[in-house]
Amino acid sequence: MALSVSNAAAPDPALVALNRFGLGARPSDEPGKIAADARGYLKDELKRQDIALISADDPRNAGLLDSTAAIQASMAANAERKAARDAKATPATQPAADTADNPTHAKPVVPPVEADIYRDEAQARFDKALGAAPDFVERLVGFWSNHFCVSVAKAQIVRASAGAFEREAVRPFVLGRFADMLLAVERHPAMLFYLDNRQSIGPDSRAGKRRGRGLNENLAREILELHTLGVGSGYGQADVTSFAGMLTGWTMAGREGRLGEPGSFVFNANAHQPGEVTLLGKTYPAGGMGQAEAALNDIARHPATARHIATKLARHFLADDPPAAAVDRLAEVFAKTDGDLRALALALIDLPEAWSMPLAKLRSPFDYVVAVRRAIGPGAGNEPQRTLRWLRALGEPLWQPPGPNGFSDRTDNWASAEGLKTRLDIAWQAARQADDAANPNDMLDALVGASASAETREAIARAESKQQGLALLLMAPEFQRR
Secondary structure: OOOOOOOOOOOOOOHHHHHHHOOOOOOOHHHHHHHHOOOOOOOOHHOOOOOOOOOOOOOHHHOOOOOHHHHHHHHHHHHHHHHHHHHHHHHHOOOOOOOOOOOHHOOOOOOOOOHHHHHHHHHHHHHHHOOHHHHHHHHHHHHHHHHOOOOOOHHHHHHHHHHHHHHHHHHHHOEEEEEHHHHHHHHOOHHHHHOOOHOOOOOOHHHHHHHHHOOOOOOHHHHEEEEEEEEOOOOOHHHHHHHHHHHOOOEOOOOOOOOOOOOOOEEEEHOOOOOOOOOOOOOEEOOOHHHHHHHHHHOOOOOHHHHHHHHHHHHOOOOOOOOOOHHHHHHHHHOOOOOOOHHHHHHHHHOOOHHOOOOOOEEEEEHHHHHHHHHHHHOOOOOOOHHHHHHHHOOOOOOOOOOOOOOOOHHHHHHHHHHHHHHHHHHHHHHOOOOOOOOOHHHHHHOOOHHOOOOHHHHHHHHOOHHHHHHHHHHHHHHOOO
């Protein structure tokens, strides 16, 4: 079935609310009521205090660790793994049975604690996405988490702390101020480790003179290029180097605890590049940690940041190449409200283009998997391992983007023949797990309504089995697009 869409008419307001702004309809949703005031349906969610947070009161989340505890657990596990490797490298300390020709002793000595932490965090993320109603805020969480991404492929410490990073540095600020989120993200241990700021030492600092080490520009470059101003916004290499110097000393305390509680953010004054710095034409006096904080506050309010964020947000919710008028409006709201992200979300809802443009963007793998599970019910892969396998197969493993620029937000990157074949495989798996009472024809009306084409309706009506009908529904263009 071709993934084509019609440009003939404006989409159903309920489907815009549930799909363009949300994570997909459920059979229990009432599209008629939503359509009566679709904008109000979305705006009401933005009034709810702490709507983006993952509740610590939920017994399902009892095992979640804060980032410091998660990193400490990873540090301890890594030390044990190293001790085990060192012991194996010393034959005299090994029992006779522990040899290369005895495969039973090839198993890891220490359980993979980071994998357990990651799985628990993934389950909490999936539970939140499945239970959200409305789910516009959860879509915003996904957008910002990908914008300020870390990758678990970097190291076990990041695998252990990626979920906590999202809970601590992204979710609390999704409806707050951009400047506050920016500061929380850049000083979080997961980000500092991911972008190597622990290795950045001011050449003229006490530590730099003693060790003969210098700057690592990764964090500074990605803040300017990806997190705020964007490519082609006027900054140069000199600005990257200057900003990297300002960020020296922003680090994570090591396992020995010399600088502070292991795994926590600390400012190491001995590693900070001294002196005043000129960045983007403005001179910042020497000021320790406050120097980079002041720069981040200014960068957060820069006109280029407003346009960069507006463009990415419009691309995520509207189209790969969003209308210039929509981008202009979002950038204007960002600038006028001092980066108020709640106001920006409201402005996004009020864009005329959001309700008139066809639902033409292909769901990302995460959005597709969540939409499938919301449509079919909890039986469709309710344990995290199956969902994680689906995401890996689709090319969007959770918290594991290919680079600091995150996963692509363009349809072409997800619409390959291989990618669509994998979606079909997942649709068949989910259809097999559906409740016996699930009826594909009834679900078609509940999930995509009047937008279903005659071709889609005929294909599902002619299905040879309930499973085939459900799989066809989950692969229908109207279900795949948002």
